[in-house]
Amino acid sequence: MNLRDLQYVVAVADHAHFGHAATACNVSQPTLSGQIAKLELELGVEIFSRVGRAVRATDAGEQIIAHARRALAASNDIVDCARANRDPLTGRLRLGVIPTIAPYLMPYVLPAAADKLPNAPLVLVEDMTAHIVPLVIEGKLDAAIIATEEEAPELQSINLFDEPFWVAMPSNHALVALKEIKASDIDPKTLLLLTDGHCLRDQAAELCNHPQAGQGAMADMRASSLETLLHITAAGHGVTLVPQLAVECGRVDTDRLVTRPLAGTLASRRVRLIHRRRSPRVTALIELARILRAALPDGVRKLQS
Amino acid sequence: MNLRDLQYVVAVADHAHFGHAATACNVSQPTLSGQIAKLELELGVEIFSRVGRAVRATDAGEQIIAHARRALAASNDIVDCARANRDPLTGRLRLGVIPTIAPYLMPYVLPAAADKLPNAPLVLVEDMTAHIVPLVIEGKLDAAIIATEEEAPELQSINLFDEPFWVAMPSNHALVALKEIKASDIDPKTLLLLTDGHCLRDQAAELCNHPQAGQGAMADMRASSLETLLHITAAGHGVTLVPQLAVECGRVDTDRLVTRPLAGTLASRRVRLIHRRRSPRVTALIELARILRAALPDGVRKLQS
DNA sequence: GGTCACTCATTGATAAAGCCGATCATAATA
DNA sequence: TATTATGATCGGCTTTATCAATGAGTGACC
Numbered sequence: 001m002n003l004r005d006l007q008y009v010v011a012v013a014d015h016a017h018f019g020h021a022a023t024a025c026n027v028s029q030p031t032l033s034g035q036i037a038k039l040e041l042e043l044g045v046e047i048f049s050r051v052g053r054a055v056r057a058t059d060a061g062e063q064i065i066a067h068a069r070r071a072l073a074a075s076n077d078i079v080d081c082a083r084a085n086r087d088p089l090t091g092r093l094r095l096g097v098i099p100t101i102a103p104y105l106m107p108y109v110l111p112a113a114a115d116k117l118p119n120a121p122l123v124l125v126e127d128m129t130a131h132i133v134p135l136v137i138e139g140k141l142d143a144a145i146i147a148t149e150e151e152a153p154e155l156q157s158i159n160l161f162d163e164p165f166w167v168a169m170p171s172n173h174a175l176v177a178l179k180e181i182k183a184s185d186i187d188p189k190t191l192l193l194l195t196d197g198h199c200l201r202d203q204a205a206e207l208c209n210h211p212q213a214g215q216g217a218m219a220d221m222r223a224s225s226l227e228t229l230l231h232i233t234a235a236g237h238g239v240t241l242v243p244q245l246a247v248e249c250g251r252v253d254t255d256r257l258v259t260r261p262l263a264g265t266l267a268s269r270r271v272r273l274i275h276r277r278r279s280p281r282v283t284a285l286i287e288l289a290r291i292l293r294a295a296l297p298d299g300v301r302k303l304q305s
Numbered sequence: 306m307n308l309r310d311l312q313y314v315v316a317v318a319d320h321a322h323f324g325h326a327a328t329a330c331n332v333s334q335p336t337l338s339g340q341i342a343k344l345e346l347e348l349g350v351e352i353f354s355r356v357g358r359a360v361r362a363t364d365a366g367e368q369i370i371a372h373a374r375r376a377l378a379a380s381n382d383i384v385d386c387a388r389a390n391r392d393p394l395t396g397r398l399r400l401g402v403i404p405t406i407a408p409y410l411m412p413y414v415l416p417a418a419a420d421k422l423p424n425a426p427l428v429l430v431e432d433m434t435a436h437i438v439p440l441v442i443e444g445k446l447d448a449a450i451i452a453t454e455e456e457a458p459e460l461q462s463i464n465l466f467d468e469p470f471w472v473a474m475p476s477n478h479a480l481v482a483l484k485e486i487k488a489s490d491i492d493p494k495t496l497l498l499l500t501d502g503h504c505l506r507d508q509a510a511e512l513c514n515h516p517q518a519g520q521g522a523m524a525d526m527r528a529s530s531l532e533t534l535l536h537i538t539a540a541g542h543g544v545t546l547v548p549q550l551a552v553e554c555g556r557v558d559t560d561r562l563v564t565r566p567l568a569g570t571l572a573s574r575r576v577r578l579i580h581r582r583r584s585p586r587v588t589a590l591i592e593l594a595r596i597l598r599a600a601l602p603d604g605v606r607k608l609q610s
Numbered sequence: 611g612g613t614c615a616c617t618c619a620t621t622g623a624t625a626a627a628g629c630c631g632a633t634c635a636t637a638a639t640a
Numbered sequence: 641t642a643t644t645a646t647g648a649t650c651g652g653c654t655t656t657a658t659c660a661a662t663g664a665g666t667g668a669c670c
Binding site for chain 3: 333
């Protein structure tokens with residue numbers, strides 16, 4: 001067995017196609033086929049069932065592929081380790097960020113990071129928590145910025161800041177009269193939410209304590225981005241909850257849209273930088289967290305660690 | 306990089322000696338030296354510092370070695386996976402057992418396992434929890450039977466049974482008159498304990514709610530095995546706590562030694578079979594747990610899972 | 611139903627690598 | 641200073657991975 005063989009196996013698993021996998025591995029298809037056949041012979045187990053044109057992993061194959069990914073991740077860690085030891089702050093950092101934070105936070109962070117970590121260019125991946133977290137666990141991302149708790153045992157988190165929620169509503173809304181709004185003031189029927197999968201959707205629905213929140217008359221309005229959600233709100237279709245950074249840094253049209261703080265100590269979410277417990281890049285990530293906090297606008301409740 | 310190279314690295318780390326490591330890997334010393342030099346060149350980092358005659362891992366080396374172990378463990382898992390898929394109940398099971406359980410439980414388990422799992426011979430390692438658990442995590446043992454909770458994230462546990470504690474004392478002891486003994490009845494000064502490191506020592510000390518338990522007049526009597534502890538007790542030097550299996554299955558001299566149940570629902574310890582969460586041998590281990598419960602003597606509180 | 615496109619397996623030649631035995635260099639030891 | 645232990649270096653041998661070309665099986669389509 002060989003790390004290269006395992007790479008081939010994982011590539012075939014990912015592409016479900018020997019030829020494409022071979023291309024991805026920069027080898028010829030016969031080479032890849034041969035090595036996989038050799039490995040299957042060595043293990044005495046068929047990893048892929050080539051039935052007709054389709055390539056599918058067998059049951060044993062699925063398990064083997066999972067372990068192969070672990071082995072490759074560990075070997076990648078060795079390479080990262082080596083580079084990190086030559087210079088801890090050198091080498092790109094692949095960072096996942098959720099969509100309700102990225103557009104508002106990154107404009108601050110990217111220039112600061114480019115300045116303070118010139119040899120560690122940030123590679124950004126914007127996607128929802130459920131998509132990003134597995135990539136971190138697999139080692140395909142070095143870290144991620146998310147707004148939910150993550151109790152996966154292989155992960156560790158660095159607290160960044162607490163982000164209060166604001167209520168956004170059209171300027172002619174009745175609640176505009178209040179200085180501060182309680183969750184109970186909001187009519188769940190008029191609460192506008194993001195599409196499924198965004199943690200902000202769940203957080204807003206839970207804060208307003210209503211499982212059917214967002215199921216009202218406006219349920220057919222589907223916003224998959226916070227900006228769109230705010231446009232819908234500004235158009236007078238209801239109210240919504242916005243995290244602070246989006247209020248401070250977003251391009252909210254203050255003529256048509258009014259924001260008011262949401263009352264209560266629980267009316268905020270904790271934003272964290274998560275990474276694998278044994279990531280070789282911890283040093284750089286801790287530095288990144290420091291830079292990130294420093295780059296935050298004033299009025300954000302920054303956290304220690 | 307290569308799995309074989311990683312094997313060489315780990316071997317050198319383990320032996321702190323190139324020649325011995327080479328022998329352990331069944332290669333010549335020049336081969337091993339060459340491969341390690343090649344790897345260090347490839348990574349651009351010195352893994353071992355050869356200062357004079359001593360071989361020591363550098364800081365970077367320590368990290369690299371840890372990741373190398375992970376990679377090798379994963380590749381071993383692939384081999385195990387393959388065999389387990391050819392036949393889940395075939396292949397030796399390496400089992401760690403703590404010393405206060407092994408001598409009493411194994412006489413029941415070994416014949417039953419040999420009967421029901423004829424193709425999965427048990428390889429036993431008897432040692433204390435702190436020594437066994439890391440071996441399970443590293444994959445050097447397939448599972449372990451322990452009597453404490455283990456919250457290491459990479460481990461999973463299968464409940465086996467609850468084992469009540471009994472009080473053992475010389476037959477002329479005052480407490481013999483009682484049918485059941487409360488922990489508070491026991492004078493901590495006369496409580497005899499096993500040597501450090503045995504979980505039974507901690508459990509007994511905690512049950513009797515006395516941090517200095519075992520520090521009394523008899524503190525210079527050191528028993529590193531339960532049998533010895535019982536002999537000391539029988540000789541009239543004090544009282545001690547014994548787990549049920551040792552009472553039922555041990556060779557307690559009932560003329561000189563009397564046992565009474567310890568009162569209270571908390572006066573028992575939970576015995577578990579722990580294994581790595583993704584152990585390829587789960588199927589066989591679940592079967593082993595089943596066999597194990599079935600082999601237990603009556604009167605033991607067997608658990609479901 | 612025959613042809614075509616696609617896909618994985620096979621073959622034989624070539625280049626790379628891993629390996630060994632012998633030998634060398636160096637440092638601790640007597 | 642001589643000796644021993646230990647890791648590094650060297651030249652030749654063997655194994656292995658690799659490629660291009662080709663073969664063989666399968667599904668799609670006219």
